[in-house]
Every structure is written in C-alpha cells, then in structure tokens.
Amino acid sequence: MIVRRKIDKNEVKELPKAAFPGRIYVIQSEAEIKKATDYLQAQRVVGIDSETRPSFTKGHIHKVALLQISSEECCFLFRLNMTGLTQPLIDLLENPAVTKVGLSLRDDFMMLRKRAPFKQQNCIELQDYVHAFGIQDMSLQKIYAILFGEKISKSQRLSNWEADVLSDGQKLYAATDAWACLNIYNLLQELKRTGNYEIAPEEPEEKEPEEERKEETAQEEHKS
Secondary structure, rough: EEEEEOOOOHHHHHHOOOOHHHHHHHEOHHHHHHHHHHHHHHOOEEEEEEEEEOOOOOOOOOEEEEEEEEEEOOOEEEEEEEEHOOHHHHHOOOOOEEEEEEOOHHHHHHHHOOOOOOOOOOOOEEEHHHHHHOOOOHHHHHHHHHHOOOEEEOOOOOOOOOOOOOHHHHHHHHHHHHHHHHHHHHHHHHHHOOOEEEEOOOOOOOOOHHHHHHHHHHHHHHOO
C-alpha cells in the first residue's frame, strides 16, 4: 500500500461517503450506561469522539452533549446532556486495559472535564500516531480519505446535539466519527505489523506565480 502524505480537499469531495456499518445505541439512562460500559470494558481498543451543541453567541460555550465510543460492531452514543458524565464512564476512561483512540483528544478531554474530573489512561492521539506513516494532514476527514479512499461527511457537525431526539443523520454522523478513528488505528497497526506499505515521495509544492516569474527571469538572464 502506498501511503500518501497529503490529499487535496477537492479530491476528498469526489470520494464516496464512509458510513458506520454496525449497530448504533443511544444511551440516556443509568441502566443503559451500565450495560454499555460493561460491554466496552471488555474491548481491547475503542474509538472515541464527542459532540457539543454549537453556540452562536460570543463567549458562550455549551458543555459536551454527546460522547461516542465505538467497537468494530457497535457504537454507543452517550447523551451527557441528559445523564452527565457518570462513574461507569469515568471508570472506562481511566481503565488502562482499554485503549482509547481518537483525534484532538486533548480538546475532547478538556471539555469533558467540565462535566466531571477524571484522569484518562491509555489513549492514542491519531494526529501524532499517523506521523510515523508519513501522513502530514491532520483532519480526520483527510486522514481517512488517504487510507480508505472514502470521505467522512461533516454535514451534521453544527446541528443541535442537545435536541430531545437525535435524527438518524446525527446518529450516523456521530457513530461514523468514533468508528473511523478505530478503523484508522486498526489499519495502521496492521501495516506496522506486516510492513506492507510505502510512504509516497514528497510532492513538490506548487509555486506562487510571482516565484515562477522570478525563476523564468533568472533562467533568461543566465542564457543571455
């Protein structure tokens, strides 16, 4: 497999959409949290992401509304705006036996701590992890496009994550983001194990028109 360093946003737009193929569970009661976290505590690796209701008022920031945690088969959408960040979830975040994979985790955890204090254990930040494979793009959308040739839709990003009922579009968007982090990690682990990849050579950066003119002028002067 040839691993590209970067991908153009216009190229990403033309790719087919990625979508989480498993089962999605919306969690909004203590009993559901316990059942979901019991399942997740038994996983070796999970993908993690969060969503916050957008604020259109300067200086006002909402607390995290949704915490998504995904295995390969199931994704759980924890509605923190309804339940808060309860002890079973804190225990999962602090469990060193379960690897948590995500992107921009520092921001996610900073926001989650506004709901309850915790010390996360055994977390992998994909923005750092992809460096060893030559990937220079930092967004989830571009990293996923480079590795899988599919795009992750961002159409629901600014929707209301505190709505009484999440739409099917919101649920699929949220689940896909968490699962995509896990998918990326699993593929990179496999490439690392087999060594079956090559990093694409550096692409020459496009020159600005002014630079091209200067170079042409210098070449003309050299000829004369």
